[in-house]
Amino acid sequence: MTSAATTATAPKLADRMRAIVGPTNVLASPSDLVVYECDGFTIEKNKPDVVVFPTSTEQIVAIVKACGELGVPFVPRGAGTSLAGGCLPIGGGVMIALTRMKRILEVNYRDRYAIIEPGVVNLWLTNHIKPNGYHFAPDPSSQGACTIGGNVATNSGGPHTLKYGVTVNHVLGVELVLPDGRVVQTGGPHEDNPGYDLTGVIVGSEGTFGVATKAWVRITRNPEAYRTLLGVFESVDDATNTISEIIGAGIIPGALELLDSLILQAVEAAFRFGFPLDAGAVLIMEVDGLDAGLDQDAERIVEIAKRNNAREVRRANTEAERLLLWKSRKQAFGAVGRLAPSYCTQDGVVPRTKLPEILRFIRAVGTKYNIRIANVFHAGDGNIHPILLFDERDADQVKRVLGASHEILDECIRLGGSVTGEHGIGVEKIDFMPKLFSPEDLAMMVRLRSAFNPENRCSPQKMLPTAGACIEQSKAGRHAAM
Amino acid sequence: MTATVDSPRISLPVTPAKHDAGIDYELFLDCVHCGLCTSACPTYLELGDENDGPRGRIYLMRAVTDGRIELDDAVKGHLDLCLDCRACESACPSGVQYAKLIEPFRIHMHKIGVKKEHLSWLQRMLLFNLTPYAGRMRLALAPARLAQWTGIDSLMTKLGMFNLLPSSLRQMHEMLPPLKAHYGSLPEVLPAEGPRRARVALFTGCAADAIFPETNYATAKVLQKNGCEVWIPRKQGCCGAPHYHSALEEPAKQFAQQNCDAFLPDGSPVDAIIVNAAGCGAMLKDYGHLFHGSPQEEKAALFAKKVKDINEFLIELGPIQPMHPLKLKATYHDACHLCHGQQIRKQPRQLLEMIPELQLTTLNESEICCGAAGSYNLTQPEMAERLGERKAKNVLDTNAEALFVSNFGCQIQLGRYLRDKKPSLTIAHPIDALWASYNGEKL
Numbered sequence: 001m002t003s004a005a006t007t008a009t010a011p012k013l014a015d016r017m018r019a020i021v022g023p024t025n026v027l028a029s030p031s032d033l034v035v036y037e038c039d040g041f042t043i044e045k046n047k048p049d050v051v052v053f054p055t056s057t058e059q060i061v062a063i064v065k066a067c068g069e070l071g072v073p074f075v076p077r078g079a080g081t082s083l084a085g086g087c088l089p090i091g092g093g094v095m096i097a098l099t100r101m102k103r104i105l106e107v108n109y110r111d112r113y114a115i116i117e118p119g120v121v122n123l124w125l126t127n128h129i130k131p132n133g134y135h136f137a138p139d140p141s142s143q144g145a146c147t148i149g150g151n152v153a154t155n156s157g158g159p160h161t162l163k164y165g166v167t168v169n170h171v172l173g174v175e176l177v178l179p180d181g182r183v184v185q186t187g188g189p190h191e192d193n194p195g196y197d198l199t200g201v202i203v204g205s206e207g208t209f210g211v212a213t214k215a216w217v218r219i220t221r222n223p224e225a226y227r228t229l230l231g232v233f234e235s236v237d238d239a240t241n242t243i244s245e246i247i248g249a250g251i252i253p254g255a256l257e258l259l260d261s262l263i264l265q266a267v268e269a270a271f272r273f274g275f276p277l278d279a280g281a282v283l284i285m286e287v288d289g290l291d292a293g294l295d296q297d298a299e300r301i302v303e304i305a306k307r308n309n310a311r312e313v314r315r316a317n318t319e320a321e322r323l324l325l326w327k328s329r330k331q332a333f334g335a336v337g338r339l340a341p342s343y344c345t346q347d348g349v350v351p352r353t354k355l356p357e358i359l360r361f362i363r364a365v366g367t368k369y370n371i372r373i374a375n376v377f378h379a380g381d382g383n384i385h386p387i388l389l390f391d392e393r394d395a396d397q398v399k400r401v402l403g404a405s406h407e408i409l410d411e412c413i414r415l416g417g418s419v420t421g422e423h424g425i426g427v428e429k430i431d432f433m434p435k436l437f438s439p440e441d442l443a444m445m446v447r448l449r450s451a452f453n454p455e456n457r458c459s460p461q462k463m464l465p466t467a468g469a470c471i472e473q474s475k476a477g478r479h480a481a482m
Numbered sequence: 483m484t485a486t487v488d489s490p491r492i493s494l495p496v497t498p499a500k501h502d503a504g505i506d507y508e509l510f511l512d513c514v515h516c517g518l519c520t521s522a523c524p525t526y527l528e529l530g531d532e533n534d535g536p537r538g539r540i541y542l543m544r545a546v547t548d549g550r551i552e553l554d555d556a557v558k559g560h561l562d563l564c565l566d567c568r569a570c571e572s573a574c575p576s577g578v579q580y581a582k583l584i585e586p587f588r589i590h591m592h593k594i595g596v597k598k599e600h601l602s603w604l605q606r607m608l609l610f611n612l613t614p615y616a617g618r619m620r621l622a623l624a625p626a627r628l629a630q631w632t633g634i635d636s637l638m639t640k641l642g643m644f645n646l647l648p649s650s651l652r653q654m655h656e657m658l659p660p661l662k663a664h665y666g667s668l669p670e671v672l673p674a675e676g677p678r679r680a681r682v683a684l685f686t687g688c689a690a691d692a693i694f695p696e697t698n699y700a701t702a703k704v705l706q707k708n709g710c711e712v713w714i715p716r717k718q719g720c721c722g723a724p725h726y727h728s729a730l731e732e733p734a735k736q737f738a739q740q741n742c743d744a745f746l747p748d749g750s751p752v753d754a755i756i757v758n759a760a761g762c763g764a765m766l767k768d769y770g771h772l773f774h775g776s777p778q779e780e781k782a783a784l785f786a787k788k789v790k791d792i793n794e795f796l797i798e799l800g801p802i803q804p805m806h807p808l809k810l811k812a813t814y815h816d817a818c819h820l821c822h823g824q825q826i827r828k829q830p831r832q833l834l835e836m837i838p839e840l841q842l843t844t845l846n847e848s849e850i851c852c853g854a855a856g857s858y859n860l861t862q863p864e865m866a867e868r869l870g871e872r873k874a875k876n877v878l879d880t881n882a883e884a885l886f887v888s889n890f891g892c893q894i895q896l897g898r899y900l901r902d903k904k905p906s907l908t909i910a911h912p913i914d915a916l917w918a919s920y921n922g923e924k925l
Contacts, residue, residue: 027531031551035538042515053530080532081517099530119530121521127846144573145521270575334516337576341511391511 010049013070017052017094020062025100027051036077036095040142041085041428042392043344043402048075048095055100057175057183057213064211064458065181067094073460074179076211078119078147083345084426086154086206090461096211098149104128105214112219113172113189118149118212122156125217134219137164140422141330152212155204157422159255159329162380163288164220166422168203175214176202179458189216201448206424207459209452223288226254227298228316228325231283231305232276236260236375239281240355242308243379246285247352249304251297254288256380257329262339263374263387270335271328279311283379284329332376333387339374340389344401347423348412352382361411362386369404371397383421384412410435425463433465500549503590505583510544512578513537522573524851525563528868533560536570536580543587558591563865565858566727567818567851572825582771585726592729601728604648605860610733614720619692620664627661653860659897659909664695668702672712679709679799683745685757685766685789688720690890697890697910700917701758701792707920708802713752717744721757723765726772727856738769739778742785755785758792758913760889761856764823791820792913793829793888804919807839813882814842814912815873815896816849817889830888830912837919846876854895870899877907884908884925886915 014028027033028050037045049072054060067074073093080087089095102119109132116125122143126135138151139158146156152174157166164170173187186198193199202209233239239258246253259267260281268275275282283305287297302313316322336343350358359375362384366373377385386408390397409419409432419425419432433442445464449456519536520526526535533542539560545551561584570580601609612618629635638644644652674680682705686698705712718741722734745755757763770783790798814834820826834842853859853869877885877900885900887893888911897909908925918925 027533029554029556031542031545031554031557032533034545034551035532035541038515040516079517079520081520097530097532099532102530124521142516142518145518270577331518331575334514334518334575335577337512337514337516337578341508341514343514 009070009072013066013072013094014050016066016070017050017063020066021052021054021059025053025055036080036089036097039077039080039082039085039087041083041088041426042342043398044085044088044427046089047092048089049092051095051097053097053100057177060096060177060211060213061181061183063094063096064177064179067457068180068455073457075459075462076118076149076153076207078150078153079121079142079145081142081146082150082154082426083347083423084154084420084428086150086424086426086459086462088427088462090427098147098211101213102147107219108189109134109219111189112221113216114219115189115214115216116148117214118147118152120148122146122148122151125219129219130222133222135222136217137161137170137220138167139330141333143330148215148217149212152203152215153205153207154422154424157378157381157383159257159284159326159378162256162378163252163254168200170218170220171199171203171215172218173216174199174202174212176210176212176452178210179453179455183213187216204424205449205452206426206463208449208463210458223254223290225291225294226286226288226322227294228322229283229285229298229301229305230314230316230325231285231301232279232311232314233281233283233305234309234311235280236359237356238309239283240359240379242283242305242310243355244353245304245308246301247380249300251287251300253285253301253380255284255286256378257284258282258375258377258379259284259329259332260375262372263332263336263376266335266338266374267328267332267376269338270331271324273324273328275328276311281375284325329376333385336374336387336389340372340391342390342392344388344390344405345423346384346386346388346405346408347420348384348386348409348417349419349421350382350384350412350415350417352380354415354417355379355382355384358384358408358411358415358417362408365404365407368407369400371400371404373404378421381421382417427462430461430463430465433463501546501553501590501594503543503547503587505543505547505586507547509579509583510540510547512576513540513574514576515541516576518575519570519573519578522569522849524565524567524569524853524869525865527850528865528872534563536574536578539564540578540580540583543583553591561588561591563862565818565851565853565855565865565869567855568822569818569849569851572822572849585729589729589731601857601861602648605654605857608654609724609857609860610728610730613689614722614724614737616686616688616691616720619689623661623692626658627664630661653863657859657894657898659693659894659901661693662696664692665699668699668714670714670716672702672706672714674709674711675706676709678711680753681711681713682754682756682795683713683715683752685718685721685741685745685755685762686714687757687759687762687890690759690762694890694893694911697758697914700911700913701756704792704796704913704917704920705756708796708799710799712756715744719744721762721765722772723761724857726765735772738772738782741766742769742778742781745788746781746785752788754790754795755788756790756792756795758888758911759891760791760817760820760823761891763789763791764819767824791824791826791829791888793820793833794824794826796916797829797832801833801836801916802920804837804916806919806922808837808915808919808925809839810884810908810925811841811843811880811882812884812886812915813845813877813880814848815845815852815877815885815887815892817887817892818849818851818855820888821849830886833912833916834886837915840915840919843880843882845880845882847872848876852892852895852899854889854891856891859895866895867899870895874899874903878904882907884910884915886910886912888912
């Protein structure tokens with residue numbers, strides 16, 4: 001296993017990096033590195049020894065080769081919005097920040113793809129192609145900040161992936177620098193490549209296979225029209241039953257999102273949309289596509305909601321109203337800062353029909369651990385996001401939050417679901433992998449990773465617990481929360 | 483973390499000094515580290531270094547406050563590079579009050595003598611002793627006006643004679659836009675046209691009045707036209723922003739006091755205090771906060787409550803329809819201190835769209851700072867230039883013939899980076915356009 005650069009080797013490492021990318025593209029002073037000690041997941045922290053900002057594939061090749069020679073680990077980082085500690089530099093080493101590789105290299109409307117560098121922010125691509133009536137379909141809530149490189153690593157989802165599919169459905173090919181410095185290209189601009197679908201295994205590998213330096217991504221024609229509805233319910237149960245019934249009726253909404261009363265307070269304070277603060281839950285229900293037929297779909301949805309005791313169903317009448325509604329939903333996590341100094345967002349999945357059950361369980365867990373839990377999630381695909389509120393300065397609260405999180409995720413597994421829908425395993429969920437997969441399953445994954453990253457120098461101790469004993473070791477090596 | 487003293491493997495770092503910048507620690511905790519602010523930040527957009535993004539800067543200030551890191555040159559550099567544009571506040575869903583962190587922190591850096599001095603003595607002299615005084619400034623610009631009208635200015639530029647100036651002064655000369663004739667002085671009171679709808683006081687500013695006097699003239703006229711009696715208090719002064727943003731709190735407070743006294747005399751209260759420069763407006767609206775906890779707070783807060791940006795005020799009042807067409811393809815740049823500082827975005831656009839035949843087109847990245855940011859273009863010329871060029875490219879991409887912006891600082895900066903690239907481009911304040919359309923004059 002690779003080890004961190006020691007105090008003695010760190011300056012040498014920085015010099016090597018400066019020789020490759022130039023002095024203005026390297027951070028090595030202690031004060032500059034502290035900002036890179038964590039990402040959107042703040043429970044665990046560790047500083048890298050060096051941060052480099054490469055601007056080309058060639059530089060990344062030289063960086064990983066140097067890491068190999070010096071025996072230090074490296075980890076790629078985009079915008080640092082991961083909620084699972086995907087960018088945590090375990091064991092220090094080199095952090096490869098891809099934010100200076102941010103060009104949109106080509107957009108081909110006729111063949112409907114774009115070639116982008118990893119540091120392109122998700123929304124930039126959509127904004128770039130918007131004048132021509134196109135967008136990039138995966139729309140994680142952090143899309144204004146997160147990079148497409150990060151989306152590829154974590155196979156990001158978003159509200160509209162219920163209908164349009166997650167990132168892997170929109171990546172045609174990837175250029176990847178392997179940890180030994182070789183550059184491979186999987187897929188490319190055209191569909192249906194022969195051979196193994198390596199793009200499919202790279203997307204979602206959480207940076208454990210190498211550093212993606214380029215991606216061919218699909219661009220999607222904007223729907224002709226939308227109907228966006230806001231259903232107001234007295235109880236979470238009524239809202240979740242509505243969800244199951246909508247899907248059961250054969251309607252495939254563009255998005256189907258649930259916000260409970262606690263999150264509504266935060267969102268309303270932030271965006272003043274006019275949410276009813278006394279409601280048990282609201283559902284954002286959107287159908288899109290050809291204009292003809294949408295009204296019928298919308299009417300059926302209203303009918304179903306009413307049948308499930310909806311107090312009222314509102315309609316976004318203007319595009320501005322629709323955008324504000326989505327902004328309220330997408331920035332809900334951040335708005336939680338108004339409720340508590342710290343929060344921990346969980347990311348579990350259950351079969352849709354189990355939503356009422358898991359939400360009742362979450363409420364019970366909140367009571368048991370005396371932790372306030374807000375819920376806002378992609379209801380359509382059963383992807384829950386309980387947000388546990390706490391104060392990170394209070395060690396006891398941190399402990400209770402971790403305990404409650406684990407119970408919730410265990411329950412997701414028991415109900416036939418999983419512990420992450422879209423945020424990834426990172427370091428946060430690594431202990432759950434043996435609960436989700438058999439030793440044989442995990443061994444297969446390790447063998448797959450070894451094909452790309454045999455020495456485990458790239459993003460070590462992420463996603464896969466290498467072996468039973470190693471799990472404990474890796475935990476000890478990680479810094480505790482405070 | 484604890485470590486035993488005799489541990490041979492770990493060399494304990496020297497514990498950095500803790501800093502108390504007088505910041506309410508809870509303000510740090512509003513940041514939940516989600517990172518949604520990062521790509522709203524102009525310096526992060528340019529550099530891609532999280533130390534130069536809002537989340538990173540908050541993290542640095544907190545780490546210094548906690549004594550985790552030294553307040554070294556690297557940290558100071560990142561904090562000094564902040565434009566104070568507050569785009570992060572608009573982007574932040576968590577309601578982090580970034581300005582209330584960075585401004586006291588900079589004042590703290592200044593107090594303990596670690597704030598880097600980016601201005602030359604000459605620039606400091608000019609910025610703090612000349613530009614904040616409208617009268618002095620107008621006098622100082624008189625030769626420049628004369629030189630521009632007579633063509634001596636362009637002749638001297640061609641001959642390279644300005645190269646003989648010290649670089650700091652040359653930099654300031656390069657910024658100077660073409661100067662229009664000064665209206666002289668407006669009467670102290672301008673009566674309302676038609677039935678009186680409101681009585682307002684006009685804040686005319688200092689440097690702005692000397693460089694773009696036509697905008698103050700237009701503002702007064704537009705207000706009159708809309709049924710407002712306009713009072714221009716003679717004893718008003720600079721808003722104090724140049725000093726406050728340079729961590730000079732005391733002179734800023736003196737100016738604020740002067741304005742509170744000038745605008746709020748006993749009796750005959752005004753309905754609103756009107757300002758047409760975004761930077762000044764944001765500062766004036768912050769007077770209450772400036773005097774927080776002191777006996778002057780109440781009066782300052784009353785003053786702040788009455789302050790209205792001209793765009794904001796007119797839309798609230800219900801503007802009279804302008805009649806004369808201005809056949810122009812135009813675009814609008816959001817001044818940071820208007821859109822982020824005061825959350826005013828729609829109103830100036832609504833006013834422009836009222837003008838017959840004016841076609842308003844969208845400016846890409848309209849809310850990203852142009853690099854002017856008060857005296858930033860003097861203190862951080864390199865980043866100011868990068869952002870100026872970035873903005874210029876976006877403006878040119880629109881093919882607009884006119885660019886409107888509600889802040890004179892942006893107007894200077896945009897002119898600097900667009901004058902040569904597109905000499906035919908008109909750069910003006912939305913109120914200039916509105917007045918032209920009321921009056922039937924050319925813009």
